[in-house]
Amino acid sequence: MKQQANQIRAGQVIEHDGRRWSVLKQQIITPGKGGAFIQVEMRDLKTGNKTNERWRTADTVERLLTEDKEYNYSYEDGDNLVFMDPETFEQFMLPKDILGDQVAFLQDNMKVIVNLVEGDPISVTLPPQVTLEIVEAEPVVKGQTASSSYKPAMLSNGVKTMVPPFIEAGEKIIVRTEDGSYVERAKN
Numbered sequence: 001m002k003q004q005a006n007q008i009r010a011g012q013v014i015e016h017d018g019r020r021w022s023v024l025k026q027q028i029i030t031p032g033k034g035g036a037f038i039q040v041e042m043r044d045l046k047t048g049n050k051t052n053e054r055w056r057t058a059d060t061v062e063r064l065l066t067e068d069k070e071y072n073y074s075y076e077d078g079d080n081l082v083f084m085d086p087e088t089f090e091q092f093m094l095p096k097d098i099l100g101d102q103v104a105f106l107q108d109n110m111k112v113i114v115n116l117v118e119g120d121p122i123s124v125t126l127p128p129q130v131t132l133e134i135v136e137a138e139p140v141v142k143g144q145t146a147s148s149s150y151k152p153a154m155l156s157n158g159v160k161t162m163v164p165p166f167i168e169a170g171e172k173i174i175v176r177t178e179d180g181s182y183v184e185r186a187k188n
Contacts, residue, residue, distance in 0.1 A: 003063045005038045005055035013045070013117050015062040016053065020045040020117060028057065045122050064117050068125075073110045081106065083114065083124075094121055104157045105130050105177040126177040131186045132156050133172050140165040150182075 021042040071083040080093040136154040150162035172186035
């Protein structure tokens with residue numbers, strides 16, 4: 001679908017020079033002399049390379065329609081992750097690096113949102129929080145105040161995080177998938 005360049009917004013997917021690009025940032029610049037233009041920072045969906053492009057505000061750009069669909073995470077296959085459509089049971093693979101550091105928070109049968117562009121998967125969004133077990137936690141140091149001090153702990157997925165002193169090994173806690181930070185003790 002064609003749209004004017006000044007309608008480009010972060011998060012959109014556009015087609016430019018025969019390739020698909022995800023828009024990261026956009027800025028409309030009005031110089032003192034001459035017409036306004038739009039500066040767009042975008043990432044190639046296939047290679048991951050970033051680039052900056054400028055268009056006049058009257059130029060048109062091809063915007064691709066995106067769709068979010070729920071899938072279940074099945075298993076890891078080498079450098080790929082396998083996801084399954086819960087309705088049709090069709091499976092597809094995505095490279096692990098599409099998730100970056102969040103790949104450690106994937107759990108069997110976890111429901112994830114996959115962003116599709118014309119049927120091709122381009123990104124995966126995990127649930128905001130997951131429950132994990134503490135496998136290793138340092139003992140509490142006497143004299144530390146409970147309100148401001150946190151201690152390092154190792155989660156069952158191998159990620160290190162900081163937890164309050166009352167949390168011990170073997171307990172389950174809720175952590176943010178975005179950054180691995182402690183939220184609260186899991187309720188049984």
